[in-house]
Each structure stands twice: as C-alpha cells, then as structure tokens.
Amino acid sequence: xxxxxxxxxxxxxxxxxxxxxxxxxxxxxxxxxxxxxxxxxxxxxxxxxxxxxxxxxxxxxxxxxxxxxxxxxxxxxxxxxxxxxxxxxxxxxxxxxxxxxxxxxxxxxxxxxxx
Amino acid sequence: xxxxxxxxxxxxxxxxxxxxxxxxxxxxxxxxxxxxxxxxxxxxxxxxxxxxxxxxxxxxxxxxxxxxxxxxxxxxxxxxxxxxxxxxxxxxxxxxxxxxxxxxxxxxxxxxx
Numbered sequence: 001x002x003x004x005x006x007x008x009x010x011x012x013x014x015x016x017x018x019x020x021x022x023x024x025x026x027x028x029x030x031x032x033x034x035x036x037x038x039x040x041x042x043x044x045x046x047x048x049x050x051x052x053x054x055x056x057x058x059x060x061x062x063x064x065x066x067x068x069x070x071x072x073x074x075x076x077x078x079x080x081x082x083x084x085x086x087x088x089x090x091x092x093x094x095x096x097x098x099x100x101x102x103x104x105x106x107x108x109x110x111x112x113x114x115x
Numbered sequence: 116x117x118x119x120x121x122x123x124x125x126x127x128x129x130x131x132x133x134x135x136x137x138x139x140x141x142x143x144x145x146x147x148x149x150x151x152x153x154x155x156x157x158x159x160x161x162x163x164x165x166x167x168x169x170x171x172x173x174x175x176x177x178x179x180x181x182x183x184x185x186x187x188x189x190x191x192x193x194x195x196x197x198x199x200x201x202x203x204x205x206x207x208x209x210x211x212x213x214x215x216x217x218x219x220x221x222x223x224x225x226x227x228x
Binding site: 032034049 | 159171214220
C-alpha cells in the first residue's frame with residue numbers, strides 16, 4: 001500500500017519568481033522557529049530563524065513570517081534560482097534559552113525551480 | 116562542507132549485528148546532536164550533548180542505542196542488535212552559541228538487511 005510520508009508536498013516555480021513555502025506547527029508553547037534547506041545527499045543547512053516575539057525577519061533573499069494566532073510559519077524566497085531547488089523544513093523549539101537540544105522538524109516541502 | 120564530519124558514510128549490515136558511527140563536530144562547538152532521518156521525513160531528534168554531558172535523550176533512543184562523547188570532542192553512536200527498522204540516515208550536528216543554528220554533517224546511511 002501507499003506509504004504516507006514518501007510524498008512530500010511540492011512546489012514548482014519558474015526561475016526568477018518568488019517562492020512561498022508554508023508550515024503549520026501544533027504546539028503553542030513553541031517559542032523559536034527555524035527554516036532549514038536540504039539538498040539531495042546532504043545534511044540540512046540553516047537558513048533563517050525567528051523568535052516568537054517577532055512577526056517577521058528578513059535575510060538575504062529570504063523572509064520568514066510568523067503568525068502565532070493560527071500557528072503558521074512561512075518562508076519567502078525572492079527571485080528563486082535553480083540553486084534553491086531542495087527540500088525545505090521548518091523546525092520548532094519549545095524551550096528557547098533552556099534545553100536546546102530538541103528541534104522538532106516538519107515533513108518538508110520539495111521546491112523545484114524551472115529554468 | 117559544514118565542517119562536521121561523519122564516518123562511515125554508508126554501512127550495510129545484517130540484522131543482529133552491531134554498528135558504530137562516528138561524528139567529528141566543528142572544533143569550537145560545545146553542543147553536539149544526533150538525529151535520524153528516514154525517506155520523505157524530517158530529521159528526528161535522538162540525543163544531545165553539551166561538552167561530554169549527555170543532556171537529553173529521545174524516547175526513540177531505545178536501550179539498543181548508546182551515544183558517547185568521552186572528551187567533549189568527537190562522538191560515537193552505537194546500535195546493538197540492529198533491526199531492519201533501524202535503516203535510516205543518521206545525522207550528526209553541532210552548534211555554538213546561536214541556538215537553533217545546527218551545522219549538520221552529510222550523514223551516515225545505515226541499511227540493515
């Protein structure tokens with residue numbers, strides 16, 4: 001039978017367009033959120049983080065938005081490039097400043113960039 | 116290359132055998148983490164060290180799993196009496212002062228036949 005989890009949500013965008021990757025989290029006690037990028041055959045790579053006392057944070061070509069009311073997180077990538085093709089994971093931490101070992105990762109979204 | 120090194124990169128073993136993975140973190144990082152990742156899933160936390168002290172262990176870490184970081188530098192993850200369900204990518208990461216910014220290695224892929 002079909003195995004849930006082998007079918008990642010996918011997003012296909014044209015090179016140069018903006019990408020928006022969404023993530024929902026479940027625990028309202030989570031106070032720190034991170035986005036990671038994982039290319040094929042490699043470990044996840046840190047992109048950007050945001051604390052729960054913020055709504056928005058910008059990096060180089062990336063913006064993370066946090067909506068605590070609906071427990072939603074998004075990653076926006078401006079002017080998407082072929083090198084952005086990867087699986088993107090959101091992760092949450094439930095005890096910023098205390099125990100820092102346990103990041104809870106989502107299932108991931110596969111971004112494909114068409115040239 | 117993040118600077119975190121894992122060995123071996125691939126390990127194929129028969130059910131019931133023991134395997135050991137090694138992780139060399141970034142030298143100035145005092146935090147070290149082990150995660151497990153299966154196909155199509157995000158990484159799952161296994162355990163965490165600060166220096167040589169193992170501070171957290173996931174319920175996923177059964178008594179067949181043991182991790183050590185004897186001198187606060189490299190770490191080993193041993194799986195005893197391997198089962199087919201142990202087949203996965205085992206990821207090591209280290210971090211410095213910035214919480215949540217983990218530097219992952221490329222992983223050790225385990226296949227249990």
